[in-house]
Amino acid sequence: MNKTWNNKAWFMVLPVLLLVAFSAVIPLMTVVNYSVQDTFGNNQFFWNGVGWFSDVLESDRFWQALGRNLLFSGIILSIEIPLGILIALNMPKKGLGVPVCLVLMALPLLIPWNVVGTIWQVFGRVDIGLLGRTLHSLGINYNYVNNVFDAWMTLIIMDVWHWTSLVVLLCYAGLVSIPEAYYQAAKIDGASRWAVFRYIQLPKMKRVLLIAFLLRFMDSFMIYTEPFVVTGGGPGNSTTFLSIDLVKMAIGQFDLGPAAAMSIIYFLIILLLSWIFYTVMTSSDEQA
Amino acid sequence: MARINLDHIRHAYGEKPKSEADYALKEVHHEWNDGGAYALLGPSGCGKTTLLNIISGLLQPSEGRILFDGKDVTYLSTQQRNIAQVFQFPVIYDTMTVYDNLAFPLRNRGVAEPEVDRRVREILEMIDLSSWAKKTARGLTADQKQKISLGRGLVRNDVNAILFDEPLTVIDPHMKWVLRSQLKKLHRQFGFTMVYVTHDQTEALTFADKVVVMYDGQIVQIGTPAELFEKPSHTFVGYFIGSPGMNVLPASIDGSSIKIGEETLTLDYRPQVAAGAKTELGIRPEFISLSREGMPVSISKVEDIGRQKIVRAEFAGKPIAIVVSEDGEIPAEPRVTFDPAAINIYADSWRVGREG
Structure with missing residues (x-):
């Protein structure tokens, strides 16, 4: 193979180079x-x-914030990934249920971060919030403004509500790509429901799960808007993330x-x- | 191992079939003998796979019953029916080793580990993958994967039947031959009831004792390879089996004389044909002889396929094929004669018997 070398070709990448320079490298x-x-x-x-x-x-301040970040990411990953898989496994594979489920799942993802924060901020308020008032009238002392545990619970439930859908949709995409013959063969081989999950569904979902895991990790580790809107980092510094x-x-x-x-x-x-x-x-x- | 009865089975994929055309499988009523080797032969979309899935229990028939050794299994699951099935495309559990793949159906049924080991090693030997036993199944080639699928079908020795759904499609021709002979050998050795779906007539004819030809959702003929060749009971069978297929010519029948275009033939029997039926004459290219005597034809093309020549000709305005031996001469003014014993008469595409 004869390759022709022409250094003018470098000019072709110049626009991209400039764009990346101004948008990323220089800042x-x-x-x-x-x-x-x-x-x-x-x-x-x-x-x-x-x-x-x-x-x-x-500084202690840094390590404490880092610790909170790791704890938060750890908790939401260990809820969202299994929950997402579970929901994806139970979603319908055909019929009218498919578009209905997909739209319902996609809804939380379409809401901007600060709106999500505001929704939950209001939802959880003890004076006017549906959740806050309901819990109060049930005699549960819930207040995310001055109780550390409640503040964390609110943030975690909010994140689960907001982002489990992403895991669900990715897993669902992995699941529907499995040919019917695999399930038929598993039936013939007498595989249990667990074996079907362990040896067919999980391996086929592995790649999308990796993506879901990484996306959720990075996103949750960089979380800012929602805790800022809901708790503002409090009570005290208890929800002050990095x-x-x-x-x-x-x-x-x-x-x-x-x-x-x-x-x-x-x-x-x-x-x-x-x-x-x-x-x-x-x-x-x-x-x- | 079991005798399998299909009792007036019909199947439609949609809800509430309205007409006959909605049925993917029109009425099938048939008995598969214990230990028989059957081939289900037919073009794509004729209902072969549907029928197979109904036997294995992956599908519930819309109507009818299935019996294994006289016991109704229509509503039993695949697992309860104890059937092995091999699919067209390889299905392997790619996080497991080759060995574990083969052991999977046995372990799921709680077979003791020494027995599992004995069976798996036997199958590994047979499919020639012993040296791969400890490797994960992921890196294998398509035909190795299919061999594992086959192996998983064969590893259980207590199955009622083994069903094959075009299992050798992805395998290269030489390996196909080897595997087919092994299946055949296995069948003789253990006497499993085997049903083998294929659209390849060579595969069907070499594998099976009895070939079941399906067309448009129904069984059109069940017979030995010789019967299918000599007395195709439907014009489709004549056309589908044999290469080239049977010549089918429109003919008008009057008593024992048959008129094709301007030519008239006389049979030694009187086919009983209902008035108004579409009548045809069928004759295989092998039973037409080309010489200087008989009825005139005009030759359009001669294909030399090695040991034989296929002559494409026009007879009474219709194209026909004639098989001539390699050194057979093709006269300048060709004429043909039909072997009277090899003539089949069809009314509305179904064969009219000599006795009828």
Whole structure:
């Protein structure tokens, strides 16, 4: 094969390069820039090395927020993934039920984040909210404003309500791609319902589950709007996640240096964890 | 192993079939003998797979009953019927090893592990995959996968019947031959009742003792390969079996004389044909001889297929095929004669018997 080399071809990628530069690389580099400099105002900056990074990493505030993030992601993943699979398994495979179920499932996904937050903020209010008042009249002392457990419960239920659909839809897509012959063969082979799930449905859903898992992990780890709207990070700091803390630091306190350092650390954590999950979950494929 | 009775089975896929045309399977009433090897032969969409799925219990027939050894199993599940079935496309459990795939049907039924091991090793030997036993089934080729599917069908030795739904479609021709002989051998060895669905006549004729030809949702003929060849009971059978298929010519019948176009033939019997029926004469290309005597034909094409030549000709305004031996001469002014014993008469596509 004779390949012709023509360096003019590089011009073809120039528009994309520029686009990516302005939308991603340059903003990211400004953050990097802030993270290694300090200022006392007047737009005068001086070099601070890894000072902000060590400040962030040594602060309890950061580790506590990170802990809350991990706990939150862990809880919602362990609810949404099994629940999503369960719902997908029970969805109809044909007939009128299919479009009805799909639309019902897609509805929560179409609602903007802050609207979801507002819905639940109002829903859970003790004075006027349907949920809050109902629970109160049943004699349950529920108040997400001053009770840590209630605040967490509200956020978790809200996230489950908002995002389980995504897992359901992805799993459903995986399920309907299984040819009928597999189920017939399983019947012939005398497989139990569990065996059908374990050896046919689960392996076929594996890829979409990986995607669902990664999407839900990244999204929940970056959660901001909903807790900001519902609890504002409270009561106390009990629902202050990294993102909320970051915004407080950057915009509330205008500590650009530490905020920049923190966002880089935050970004690297997400990248690292996603990479680990991806590697672990796909490694079994390569052994085959 | 069991004798299987299909008692007036009909099946329609839609709810509430209105007319005969809504039935994918028109009335089937038939008995499969214990230990018989049957082939279900027919074109795509003729209801072969439907019939097979009804026997295995994957489908409930709209009407009729199924009996195994006289016991009604119509409403029993596939598992309760204890049937093995192999599908057209390979179904493997790709997270399991080859060994576990084969052991799966046995383990699901709680067979003791030493027995599982003995059976699986036997099957592995037979399908020639012993060296793959410990590997996961994912990386196998299509025909290895299909061999596993076959193996899973054969691994249970207590089944009432083994059903094959075009199992060798994805297998290459040489391997097809090998596997078919193994199935045949297995059948002789263990005497399973086997039903083999195919649209390939060679496969059907070599595999089965009895071939069941299906067309448009009904069984048109059940017979040995020789019967299908010599006395096709429906013009479809004549056309479908044999290569090239039977010549079917429109004919008018008057007593024992038959008129095709301008030509007249005389039979040694009087076919009983109802008035107004569409009558046809069928004769296989092998039983037409080409010489200087007989009825005139005009030859349009000669195909040399090696050991034989197929002559495409026009007879009484209709195209016919004639099989001539490799060294048979083709005269300049060709004429044909029909072997009287090989002439079949059809009324409304169904064969009219000599006795009738």
